[in-house]
């Protein structure tokens with residue numbers, strides 16, 4: 209069975225009398241170990257889809273099976289546990305705690321799975337090193353540049369060694385070189401640790417790192433291409 | 438699997454970030470706890486003082502004053518006109534079975550001179566039975582005898598305060614002093630007794646035979662006059678019987694008709710004091726209850742600030758939820774924040790309460806007693822207030838929708 213099996217996912221927002229159909233009957237299967245990009249115009253529903261896959265949001269209709277579990281049947285705390293253990297999420301807007309040091313942000317997911325403080329710190333240091341932020345551990349996130357903040361967000365997503373990483377435009381604020389480094393990191397995580405990676409991007413260069421590309425338009429998937437090997 | 442130490446750290450940091458606000462919020466609890474402790478200390482102090490006075494004045498006491506308390510519906514001051522006599526006292530002793538000891542009193546203020554020293558003190562003319570009435574022993578010498586009373590001997594017993602002021606290191610027994618220029622021989626020293634119910638030094642006194650007081654010191658408007666009569670009933674159960682017997686006897690002796698009011702007043706001293714003790718207990722509770730209201734108000738302050746804080750930190754809550762914080766992780770974070778504020782407030786409140794009580798007894802002269810129980814209960818109450826008023830904000834925070842919380846600006 210597919211790691212991620214989304215069937216007829218619909219998401220409708222009501223803004224007063226206006227209905228916004230952010231997703232209309234989207235279906236997709238993602239297998240364990242895949243490296244997948246999602247592309248599409250702004251407002252086409254990419255983030256909405258990612259939030260649902262990341263168990264942060266619930267679809268208006270449709271079913272979502274993650275690792276064989278029906279997400280609709282889980283309660284808040286079970287979802288929280290899934291987000292904690294199975295999913296690393298890099299948000300489009302970073303979503304870091306301000307007035308909090310980089311390392312504490314990276315430690316955050318481990319705060320909620322009972323890891324001892326020492327190991328937490330060690331792992332967070334390691335993750336920050338991986339994203340090239342060694343030496344900035346104690347900087348407050350609001351004192352970091354946009355690219356640095358993005359890297360802290362990535363460190364937080366990988367620190368728990370979750371089997372799935374969702375990254376919503378993880379290189380949006382990075383220069384070409386750093387982007388390439390981050391992408392190499394994802395490729396490595398995917399290849400060496402068999403971590404499933406789903407990322408949203410507008411840049412074909414970034415999408416080129418993945419083996420499969422989903423294209424969104426107005427809340428539907430218009431193409432699903434897998435690179436021929 | 439909630440990580441309590443980390444949660445405490447998070448809460449402490451959140452409080453530190455909003456230092457001023459946290460401190461002002463704590464101030465509510467500080468004042469509340471301080472007020473509860475101070476008020477209970479004042480109440481307990483008053484209660485203790487009254488109990489001490491009850492035991493110092495003697496037990497099962499009845500006091501007879503001249504004059505009537507009510508006359509034709511109008512309240513008159515008791516003790517206005519002298520109507521009691523030594524004869525009354527002797528008759529009570531003889532004819533009232535519920536009465537154990539009778540001590541008549543004719544007193545006044547007198548200048549006492551010993552050598553070059555002089556001292557103004559309360560001179561009490563009475564009988565040897567008075568020592569039994571007051572449960573008062575001697576620390577030296579002997580009491581005067583009935584014979585000395587009958588003959589109007591010029592002997593006296595002196596209180597400790599008088600001894601301290603006139604004699605210094607000299608042994609007063611056998612010494613001669615002059616009371617209102619009349620020479621007396623000291624035959625005994627009264628045991629130190631401390632303060633009376635109305636705050637007088639009971640040791641600042643001299644006992645002389647009542648007859649001597651009548652003839653030599655104060656004079657009388659009619660033969661055998663005394664100012665008051667103090668009585669000790671056989672036991673607490675006989676107090677009422679004694680009162681009744683005395684009233685009947687005195688009405689007879691004073692020839693008071695059935696429609697006429699008494700020309701004397703019988704007062705049950707022990708009962709009066711016990712009533713005072715009871716009412717001071719009620720007062721303590723009342724003071725504590727009123728002060729608790731301010732603690733409650735402090736709790737509402739905590740709730741208010743916590744609600745603001747939850748709203749302000751909606752995004753933070755969303756982020757925590759997104760990375761795996763469960764309902765109780767969030768709830769505990771805010772609960773601990775409220776609890777820390779209320780407990781720190783409680784600790785400072787205890788300090789304020791104890792120093793407030795000290796200041797009150799130092800500058801206002803009120804006896805205050807800070808009991809361990811009041812400190813412990815005020816502190817735990819502040820903790821309960823923190824949990825109680827912190828729960829709703831924490832509950833609200835924990836129910837936020839992760840994705841909506843993340844979008845919150």
Ligand SMILES: Nc1ncnc2c1ncn2[C@@H]1O[C@H](COP(=O)(O)OP(=O)(O)OP(=O)(O)O)[C@@H](O)[C@H]1O
Nearest residue numbers: 221223228229230249250251252253254255256257
């Ligand atoms: N909370 C919301 N309330 C109402 N409408 C929303 C909400 N979130 C998203 N939408 C709408 O849903 C549609 C899809 O939004 P989404 O954020 O998924 O787009 P996107 O593909 O991620 O765009 P971008 O590339 O700009 O990030 C948009 O039309 C947006 O206006």
Ligand SMILES: [Mg+2]
Nearest residue numbers: 254255300376
């Ligand atoms: Mg988006």
